[in-house]
Amino acid sequence: MRDSTVANSPGSHQKSPSHHKDKSPVSLSKLSPKDGQSDTARLANKFEEGQDVLARWSDGLFYLGTIEKINKQKHNCLVVFEDQSKSWVLWKDIQTGDSGEEMLCTICQNESSEPPNEMVICDKCGQGYHQLCHTPIIDSSVIASDDKWLCRQCVFATTTKRGGARKKGPNAKALQEMKQSLPYTLDELEWDQGHKTNTQQCYCYCGGPGDWYLKMLQCNRCKQWFHEACIQCFERPMLNGDRFYLFVCSVCSSGPEYLKRLPLKWVDVAHLSLYNLSVIHKKKYFDSELELISYINENWDGLQLGELADTPKSERYDRILEALNNNPAMFISGKEIKKKKHLFGLRIRFPPSPHSSETPSDKEQETASQEIKIKGRKSNKPSHSPNHGAWGSWTVGTGDQTIDDCPKVIFPHSLFFFHAQSPLLLNHLLSGYRHSVA
Numbered sequence: 001m002r003d004s005t006v007a008n009s010p011g012s013h014q015k016s017p018s019h020h021k022d023k024s025p026v027s028l029s030k031l032s033p034k035d036g037q038s039d040t041a042r043l044a045n046k047f048e049e050g051q052d053v054l055a056r057w058s059d060g061l062f063y064l065g066t067i068e069k070i071n072k073q074k075h076n077c078l079v080v081f082e083d084q085s086k087s088w089v090l091w092k093d094i095q096t097g098d099s100g101e102e103m104l105c106t107i108c109q110n111e112s113s114e115p116p117n118e119m120v121i122c123d124k125c126g127q128g129y130h131q132l133c134h135t136p137i138i139d140s141s142v143i144a145s146d147d148k149w150l151c152r153q154c155v156f157a158t159t160t161k162r163g164g165a166r167k168k169g170p171n172a173k174a175l176q177e178m179k180q181s182l183p184y185t186l187d188e189l190e191w192d193q194g195h196k197t198n199t200q201q202c203y204c205y206c207g208g209p210g211d212w213y214l215k216m217l218q219c220n221r222c223k224q225w226f227h228e229a230c231i232q233c234f235e236r237p238m239l240n241g242d243r244f245y246l247f248v249c250s251v252c253s254s255g256p257e258y259l260k261r262l263p264l265k266w267v268d269v270a271h272l273s274l275y276n277l278s279v280i281h282k283k284k285y286f287d288s289e290l291e292l293i294s295y296i297n298e299n300w301d302g303l304q305l306g307e308l309a310d311t312p313k314s315e316r317y318d319r320i321l322e323a324l325n326n327n328p329a330m331f332i333s334g335k336e337i338k339k340k341k342h343l344f345g346l347r348i349r350f351p352p353s354p355h356s357s358e359t360p361s362d363k364e365q366e367t368a369s370q371e372i373k374i375k376g377r378k379s380n381k382p383s384h385s386p387n388h389g390a391w392g393s394w395t396v397g398t399g400d401q402t403i404d405d406c407p408k409v410i411f412p413h414s415l416f417f418f419h420a421q422s423p424l425l426l427n428h429l430l431s432g433y434r435h436s437v438a
């Protein structure tokens with residue numbers, strides 16, 4: 001018998017009252033598209049048109065949206081976001097609320113609950129997970145315990161944020177532990193030649209979509225790409241396309257991440273800054289004196305320039321101008337297109353590549369033959385925490401940072417928790433935060 005009240009009774013995670021200590025060493029690859037017809041049908045049942053959902057964007061964060069269409073063949077849904085932008089989102093990146101009636105496992109959509117694979121209910125979202133379906137596998141001690149248990153999605157939703165995931169607090173610790181296992185099989189991903197994109201659109205600890213050329217880091221060992229929002233070791237927020245780091249993920253380190261800043265030369269500073277300016281302002285040419293050097297000065301600490309960091313302000317412009325003029329293959333000057341000579345742009349919009357890799361052998365020979373196209377993105381961040389399955393409480397905009405690629409958007413300097421009966425309230429509060437980068 002199903003007990004639908006367990007989701008609301010604090011400290012109770014189990015569907016049936018038996019306590020078992022068995023732990024079965026079963027590992028499943030939950031995201032592999034090996035589903036048979038019936039699995040597809042079952043998974044599709046999770047979604048309906050008009051349903052409010054949370055969809056994971058390429059920055060690793062969840063955004064509120066409404067399902068407009070469901071494509072059973074491609075395993076995705078057309079989601080309309082609050083800013084009215086639309087995007088096809090894979091099922092793996094959509095979180096639905098609790099249906100409230102049947103307690104089905106969120107992963108496999110089955111309702112069975114037998115030891116050693118009982119249904120465990122998240123104390124935050126009220127969704128059910130089989131012990132063996134969840135990543136990592138839920139130990140039977142969780143069932144026996146009165147402590148609160150949060151599912152992987154809720155741990156991520158409460159800790160990931162722009163500028164880097166939370167480092168402190170009980171959920172931050174849970175995140176650190178969950179990050180040591182992935183909710184997908186890394187070996188099954190099909191990568192492009194440069195190992196930057198995969199056909200499954202599956203990256204990071206979260207398994208969400210991603211844009212390697214924005215705020216993501218590649219693990220030096222496993223070569224997977226990780227979102228800034230999911231990484232916990234940043235001291236400063238990332239710049240777009242900043243690959244001047246040596247990074248080892250928590251899976252590879254079996255513990256905390258490793259991060260080391262790599263040195264930048266002046267040409268890298270100019271390249272990285274022009275790249276970021278072009279991402280932010282959606283244009284190609286920037287006045288070296290008015291725009292470029294002001295950007296560099298404003299982000300001087302964020303650029304983490306090591307030895308160059310001591311350069312007095314008065315000398316920086318000459319160094320940058322020198323780098324711009326000495327690298328005509330990389331930078332295009334305004335005079336080439338009969339514009340002002342102190343205008344500069346990137347000949348091809350592509351993020352800079354670090355010169356000195358710790359392991360030069362695997363440093364790919366990268367040719368920036370293709371201009372990076374940057375798709376629209378959502379700037380309003382309802383980093384969610386659905387409560388009791390009915391979108392009860394939400395966390396909105398963590399607020400301690402200016403969104404550096406949305407210069408006009410500054411979130412309030414406090415963390416809001418509020419209870420909304422309807423997502424409309426959220427819509428209202430977040431309206432006007434639209435920003436897209438073409």
Ligand SMILES: [Zn+2]
Nearest residue numbers: 105108130133
């Ligand atoms: Zn299951």
Ligand SMILES: [Zn+2]
Nearest residue numbers: 122125151154
């Ligand atoms: Zn949950």
Ligand SMILES: [Zn+2]
Nearest residue numbers: 060204206230
């Ligand atoms: Zn992520």
Ligand SMILES: [Zn+2]
Nearest residue numbers: 219222249252
């Ligand atoms: Zn790794």
